[in-house]
Amino acid sequence: MFSSTLSLAALGLALIAPTVVNAHGYIHTYEIGGTSYSGWLPFSDPYESPVPSRIERKIPSDGPILDVTSSDLACNKGGETGVKAIATAAAGSKITFDWQSWPADHMGPVTTYMTDCKGDCSTFDASNAKWFKIDAAGYTNGQWAATQLIANGAKWTSTIPSELKAGEYLVRHEIIALHDAGAPQFYPSCAQVKVTGSGTQVPSGSSLVSIPGLYTIAEFPDIWSDSFKSFSIPGPAVAFSGSDSGSGDSEPASTSSTHASTSSAASHTASSTHVSTSAETSAHASATSASSHASSVVQTSSAASASKPSSTGTGRCSSKTKRERRGMVKRHVSHQAKRHH
Template sequence: MFRSFSLAVLAAALVAPTAVSAHGYVQSVVVGGKTYSGWLPFTDPYESPVPSRIVRKLPDDGPVMDVTLADIACNQGGEKGAGAIATAAAGSKVTFKWTNWPADHLGPVSTYMTSCNGDCKSFDASSAKWFKVDAAGYSNGQWASSKLIADGNSWTSTIPSELKPGQYLMRNEIVALHSVGEPQYYPSCSQVEVTGSGTQYPSGSSLVAIPGLYENTQWPDIWDNNFKSFTTPGPAVAFSGSSDSGSSDDTSSSAASSTKAASSTKAASSTKVTTTAASSAANDQSTSTATSSSPASSSTNRCNSRRRRGMVKRHVARLAKSH
């Protein structure tokens, strides 16, 4: 009885800070109109049998901090295949539903894809070459992460209609820039079998290695009053059809438009903020930072306690399982 009481007290003590300071991960994915559970790191490892998911494993709700590690592709442990695969037609939409995302964890959001060259369940993602489906950074005074929150903590991407059939990984990622000089990466990889009559697959400069994507990226100080604009890292969107994504901003749309000669001037202007737009963005940024849930220093303190919370959660889950 004492042990049960201790477990209840420990669980109750854990709930309050976690609700305020938790990070996030993809908890479900809507593919082909069907909702699939993501990998749930605080419960799935303790189930018997361990559930098969379309989303590859990750250890907890925390970030990857080193862009040179293989973990940056699909998170820690994500280089190995998951047990299930969703099916979706080329040209259809895929929605990644995240857990609650902190409002002050501002930054870009992107989706990439890579072919599994066969069965995704046995595909090692550590040496894959990826193409960009969509990406959004900072536009009209708003970061993509804020749009994700406004859309119910979800991000919708469109599988390119030209893409040839086969099994693919879809990599959805948020980069949090609240801690200056220490960007936090939250990648998640889902396994999808693409159907349809497409015949194309990107090549050359449309492909990028991960790690390698952020090799030359200079992340901005988003709290600096002089911050005005940001260009999303990586190659251009690989297919023009990807611009149909409901979550893409002018970065993705301009990349798609740039493939058309008649729109080249418009594409060039939409890939960066003009002087007038920059001034407006600066004003909007001041407003958005003022309404953030907490300053960067507070965010950093919350992030430093993430690992401890994850360990306690897993311990509680194991104790609950044994009782």
């Protein structure tokens, strides 16, 4: 009996281990135009009956896309296929992306793109989309955008351009984790949004990019090197730059300073499209309890930003040597200490 119990326990730990190692983050909730919508919850939604209807296209897990040439880069694996639900918001409205968690050492830029579905988003194939940037923040004054996202409770806010023509759009939000030099990790998600209003403009020409294609020739730095000083965000300039649609990487604070502005949305939980977190919280917690979410829970201490995990090509992370961490520690620890203590 003892041997059987021990075997079952060992099997359970073996099944949990990959989840713990690979745990990163995903968008748990969207606040769009004052209304709260649940994101696709990869650890519970696929197992519910009936499967919930979400505005976010399905993602398989909280892991990254590693191949810059993969079609999965657009909306994550399986995200080229549309879903039935869609949010509605007026042009000029705020969209807040509430991440389930984000590791403090997974530093990098945060960007938001949109694409016109040319009609019905539920039947639109994202693999052929042309995207325009509405918000981007990288590395400014010694701080990464992802670090600022963490400081704001794992939330990031972008704005739908006020000039944008009414219609159905995909909104693509992404964090790029640069903790493994030479192997950037991409975490994209796409939500379907019906934009209303009297706007007449649609970006064209140099404002539009293909994904994949956007990062094919992009250069990502070794952020742990002593020589690292700055970072240029790949892709075009922010479309409608004269509007309140985002400030690019020059002032990341202005893209996320409104993260607590959707209080009226808190009570909006009427349908399965809207926030439904208890099943996801339970499922995710049980899968990671063995390590107390050591690798995925949002870190708020200055010490957390001093360790550099490294990918082996599978999305897993491991520690970097003290010598390689030294340069990053000098730049980030003092700032983190100020912000969190």
